[in-house]
Structure formats: C-alpha cells, structure tokens
Amino acid sequence: MSKLRIAVIGAGVMGREHISALQSCNRAELVAIADPVGGSDVYDSGVPRFTDYQQMLKAVKPDGAIVATPPHTHVEIGIKCIELEVPSLIEKPVSSDLASALRLEQAAADSDVPVLIGHSRRHNSINTAAKRAIEDGQLGDILAVTSMHLRHKPDQYFADKWKTQKGGGGVMLINVVHDFDCLRMLCGEIDEVHAITSNKGRGFEAEDTCVVMLKFASGALGTMTVSDATQAPWSWEFTSGEDPRFAKHDENSMLICGTKGSLSLPSMYLWKNSNGFKRDDPLSRTRLRWEPNTPLHAEQEHFLDVVERKSKPIVSVEDGNRTLAATLAVWESEKIGGWVSTDEMIQRAKLEKTETN
Ligand SMILES: NC(=O)C1=CN([C@@H]2O[C@H](COP(=O)(O)OP(=O)(O)OC[C@H]3O[C@@H](n4cnc5c(N)ncnc54)[C@H](OP(=O)(O)O)[C@@H]3O)[C@@H](O)[C@H]2O)C=CC1
Ligand SMILES: O=C1CO[C@H](CO)[C@@H](O)[C@@H]1O
Numbered sequence: 339m340s341k342l343r344i345a346v347i348g349a350g351v352m353g354r355e356h357i358s359a360l361q362s363c364n365r366a367e368l369v370a371i372a373d374p375v376g377g378s379d380v381y382d383s384g385v386p387r388f389t390d391y392q393q394m395l396k397a398v399k400p401d402g403a404i405v406a407t408p409p410h411t412h413v414e415i416g417i418k419c420i421e422l423e424v425p426s427l428i429e430k431p432v433s434s435d436l437a438s439a440l441r442l443e444q445a446a447a448d449s450d451v452p453v454l455i456g457h458s459r460r461h462n463s464i465n466t467a468a469k470r471a472i473e474d475g476q477l478g479d480i481l482a483v484t485s486m487h488l489r490h491k492p493d494q495y496f497a498d499k500w501k502t503q504k505g506g507g508g509v510m511l512i513n514v515v516h517d518f519d520c521l522r523m524l525c526g527e528i529d530e531v532h533a534i535t536s537n538k539g540r541g542f543e544a545e546d547t548c549v550v551m552l553k554f555a556s557g558a559l560g561t562m563t564v565s566d567a568t569q570a571p572w573s574w575e576f577t578s579g580e581d582p583r584f585a586k587h588d589e590n591s592m593l594i595c596g597t598k599g600s601l602s603l604p605s606m607y608l609w610k611n612s613n614g615f616k617r618d619d620p621l622s623r624t625r626l627r628w629e630p631n632t633p634l635h636a637e638q639e640h641f642l643d644v645v646e647r648k649s650k651p652i653v654s655v656e657d658g659n660r661t662l663a664a665t666l667a668v669w670e671s672e673k674i675g676g677w678v679s680t681d682e683m684i685q686r687a688k689l690e691k692t693e694t695n
Contacts, residue, residue: 359635468524485561491509
C-alpha cells in the first residue's frame with residue numbers, strides 16, 4: 339500500500355518534532371518542508387524545501403499538511419490548505435485572536451476538507467483513561483478542580499521574539515491553552531473566567547504568571563495557578579513524561595475533586611473514603627490503569643485517518659475555538675476586572691468577524 343504524502347509547514351521546534359515523528363511512521367512519508375529561513379539541519383532529510391508554503395502546496399500536492407508555524411499565521415495557512423483541498427493538522431492554538439479563528443472555522447464548515455487542531459494532549463492515554471473514569475461516574479459529581487502550570491523556561495526559549503510578545507507569545511496561549519483544553523475534555527465546557535496576569539518574572543511584554551478562576555457549565559468551580567518563571571515541577575510538562583525534552587517528576591499538575599472521589603493527574607491516583615466519611619479514616623488510594631502512549635504519534639495516526647476520511651477530527655476548529663475563547667478570556671477579564679463569559683466572547687468575535695468581512 340502506498341504511503342500518505344505529508345508536508346510540514348514551519349520547521350521550528352514543533353515542526354521538527356512532527357518531522358521526526360513522520361519519519362518513524364510506516365503509514366506516511368514526509369514529502370516536503372516549507373519554512374522561510376532557519377531549520378537548516380532538517381533540510382538534509384532529502385525532501386524538497388520551499389521558502390513559500392503556497393508554492394510548496396501547489397507543486398507537491400501533498401495528501402495532507404502539518405502546520406507548525408507561529409499562531410498568528412495559522413488561519414491564513416489553514417484557509418489556503420482548504421482552498422487547495424489539502425487536509426491539515428494545525429498546531430494549537432487555532433490562532434492568536436478569536437475573530438480570525440472564526441474565519442477558519444467558517445471556511446472549514448463551508449468545505450469538506452478536514453482540519454484537525456493539534457491539541458495533542460487529547461491523544462494522551464492518561465487523559466483518555468481519566469475521561470473514561472469520570473464518565474463512568476468514579477468521581478461522582480465534579481465540584482472543584484485545580485490545575486497548575488508552574489515551571490521554569492530556559493532563557494534561550496525566548497530567542498524567538500514572538501514568544502516575548504503579547505498576542506500569541508506568553509505562557510497562557512503557548513502552554514496553558516493545553517490545560518484549558520484538558521479541563522474542557524475532562525470537566526466539560528468552561529462558562530466563565532476571572533483572571534489576573536503578571537510579567538514580574540521576566541519583564542517581557544508577554545505574561546509569565548497568571549491566576550485564573552473558572553466556572554464550568556456543570557456548576558463545578560476551578561482554579562489555575564501559572565508561572566513559567568518559577569523553579570517548580572507542578573506542570574504537565576514536568577510530571578507527565580509526555581515529552582522527553584522535559585525531566586519527569588513524580589508530582590501532579592491537576593486535581594479533579596468529586597462527590598465520590600478525587601483524581602490526581604498525571605499520577606492517576608483515585609482517592610476515596612471507602613468507610614463512609616469518617617474524619618479519622620485515611621482515604622484509600624488506587625491507581626487507575628492506562629496504556630502509556632506517545633501523544634504526538636497518536637495524534638499523527640489520527641490525522642492520517644482524517645486524511646483518509648476514516649475519522650472526523652477529534653479536535654475540530656470549532657472545538658479548538660472554544661478552548662481559545664476560554665484562554666483569551668483571561669485578558670478580557672483582566673481588562674474589565676471581572677468575570678467573562680466564553681460564549682459572549684465568541685458571539686462578540688463573530689460580530690467583529692462579520693464587520694471585517
Ligand atoms: N503541541 C505541542 O505540544 C506544541 C505545539 N507548539 C505549537 O507549534 C507552533 C510552532 O511553535 P514553535 O515550533 O515553538 O515555533 P518556532 O518559532 O520554533 O517555529 C515556527 C517556524 O515556522 C516558520 N514560519 C513562520 N511563518 C511561516 C510561514 N508563513 N510559512 C512557513 N513557515 C513559517 C518559522 O520561520 P522563521 O523563524 O523564519 O519565522 C519557524 O521556523 C505554535 O502554534 C505552537 O503553539 C509548539 C510546541 C509544542
Ligand atoms: O508550545 C509549546 C512549547 O512546548 C511545550 C512543551 O511540550 C508545549 O506545552 C507547548 O505547546
């Protein structure tokens with residue numbers, strides 16, 4: 339059987355991760371790379387290199403394209419992929435603003451060319467097992483959730499200027515968007531957000547620290563504590579072992595607490611009081627089972643199914659936009675000094691989109 343021909347647009351940090359995952363995939367082959375400059379070490383991979391992604395798409399006509407460029411470029415490239423009928427896997431977040439993200443949502447809805455958003459943690463077997471346990475009722479009603487992204491990023495990370503700027507750079511849209519997405523996956527829609535950010539850690543324009551309060555549609559409440567300028571292990575990156583570039587610590591980054599039990603992630607300990615809520619009885623702790631996987635590989639396998647039209651995207655543009663809206667609500671909340679409804683954010687951005695059409 340012939341392999342699916344996949345191109346990668348954007349050969350920076352994440353593009354190279356995708357390239358190396360593709361190179362070990364037996365269903366697909368890397369056929370071209372498009373990247374304006376940089377990334378010279380990946381161009382020895384023997385595939386044609388283009389500086390202009392549109393030229394590449396037209397010349398190579400890949401079966402699918404993986405878009406790993408900075409967030410503010412995703413919509414333009416995504417729409418072009420749709421126009422040229424190339425299914426795409428677009429890295430998270432959908433965009434750096436909601437109005438443009440909704441243009442991509444509309445373009446995807448108006449066409450039958452699939453677009454998958456790269457919220458890679460949806461494919462992590464820890465999260466899928468946790469979701470199953472929650473759906474099976476093991477926690478009862480979820481009442482309170484806490485999520486942490488506390489770690490330190492190395493100085494060289496900020497050599498890419500966009501990672502120091504507002505509107506796409508900064509810990510919230512780059513990293514914590516994953517946590518928002520996981521919370522939606524595990525605990526349901528986020529209705530409202532109240533937040534405050536700070537750049538005290540580095541003094542860049544982009545925030546490095548943030549605290550968030552959340553109201554879920556289910557009635558559950560949540561908090562997030564965030565800083566990428568602290569010496570601390572309590573982030574998904576430093577606890578899950580998902581990404582080999584990060585040391586793994588036996589700690590947690592998320593606690594989901596319900597009326598019948600509570601779950602810590604990624605350790606997957608389920609805590610319950612089996613003897614009926616006596617204060618002096620210790621809670622019992624059992625570990626849920628899951629089959630470890632490599633989320634990026636699982637995501638690419640799913641993308642190949644999407645390319646072959648065997649599956650619908652697990653994360654559609656609309657779905658990715660709900661995660662984006664919850665994340666962007668952080669700045670809106672900071673601006674108004676109060677609670678922000680994610681639905682209202684989307685409705686307002688729809689009006690903005692209509693006005694700019
Ligand atoms: N799922 C995950 O866990 C992760 C996802 N990401 C996501 O991946 C995306 C890229 O991030 P990252 O790799 O860190 O960023 P980088 O800045 O390292 O890489 C982006 C690359 O895209 C290139 N580029 C910019 N514009 C275009 C264009 N129009 N056409 C082709 N190439 C272009 C850049 O070239 P130049 O430098 O010349 O501008 C650069 O080589 C982001 O959306 C990020 O959020 C990132 C890391 C992990
Ligand atoms: O952009 C990113 C940088 O790397 C991080 C660690 O894998 C990711 O969380 C994030 O998506």
